[in-house]
Amino acid sequence: MRQRYSIFSLARNALGFHRNWQRVWRSPPLRDAYDVVIVGAGGHGLAAAYYLAHNHGVTDVAVLDRGWLGGGNIARNTVTIRSNYLRDESIPFFAKSVELYKGLSRELNYNLMFSQRGMIDVVQTYPRLRDLTRRMLAMDIHGSTYRRISVAEVRRRIPPLTGGGPDARMPIIAAMVHPDAAVARHDAVAWGLARAADSYGVALHQNTPVRSLLRGPHGGISGVETERGTIRANKVAVAVSGHTTTITETAGLRLPLKSYNLSAFVSEPVKPLINVVVNCPDIGVYLSQSDKGELVVGGETDPQQSFRRGIKEAVFEDAAAAMLDLFPSFKRLKLLRQWGGCLDFAHDASPIVSATDIPGLFVSAGWWGGFKAVPVGGLTLAHLIATGRPHPLIEPFSLKRFERLEFILESGTTSTR
């Protein structure tokens, strides 16, 4: 790190009227060859670049982004980090991500504003309760915590939760607490990883859209064609969320992925009101309160495949109506901003971190809500790129699982949280 952040650097720069802060990362000239090219400077691409340099000493790496750094889905999510999954393969993987997140602010010397505040699932139907109880038992085996609390307890912990009484259409019947769940500042995750990767010599190239993947005479990957010219590399990793198939199809690789639009919105800032992430899976809405006091609200996806980044009025209306069912006092809140992201979903709703049939081409895709998995996704992708072998945590998540129909079914735990 050229410039470490601390209370002393803050004081020193305050005395210098903040005129001596260094740039957080460089903008080096684009070379025509690198050892590794990572397409996509989002959470997963930057984390992979960081771990490639930090864990494996691979620093001749270029991270390319079509827009500005941290402007894609890393800026278009609801910052929830959790590990309440169902399958034996998934739980340890996402639990590792929470563990890495915990130490990441210190490791990167960058405040990610990580806040392990826990998540509460509000349960309104008996099938859901049975399903979440099953998840609780599965998570118990792997040491990730999920436990049931009473209706009185959930109302005590979430004071504005006044709807869903005994006379409501869907009364609250129980709740589940996931204490490991957390939130973090999304921009800080991108900027902290970018700064750390840059300090190892990784080259970050913004505004460098990749047009296509290039293959050499023997079929292996030989580089990428960008709008700023051709870049040669024998290893290319694609970490572009919803646009994965758009990129891989330029090399003739079809993947079992579909892209969808997921949207969210925030209210005006209010005083501290809710100190956990609240998820209401039966009515399809979840929310948390940011450090600025805004309520960050997310709903269901747009039900058809979509590459749009807007928010569809019908989806927005459903989420707002669902929220008011349980939180009637939010009726007078004004909504400030709304956004949508284009994200991809694998056939079995589990992520893909894998080598492909094209030698030298790696994909990290199908993350759906990929924010929670940024550190572990980067760690395992870096391991795969550097060693050519999958990291033990990610071995079950390769593309091979589709050939053998060995799905890791997480629909229901991935999409509706």
Next chain:
Amino acid sequence: MLTIPCPWCGDRHESEFFCGGAYEKARPARPETLSDEAWVDYVTVSPNPAGPLVERWWHQRGCGLWFFLERDTLTHDIRPLFDGEDHEPR
């Protein structure tokens, strides 16, 4: 809210419909004759273009008809594609 052109009922609100997903090719008539790779490909991989996409839609809360349309995944532009008899897109 999208306006979906049902071949029987005319233009109706999206909320009455269920999107049956992308349509690329008919289900193989004799799956047992396919190679494993071809069958896995048919089962797991479906088209995902950033642009026009042929889909099947079901007028679930209406007349119950299944039909085809082409929808652009970037603009939501919709083009009807119904051929009443054989239920295959034109």
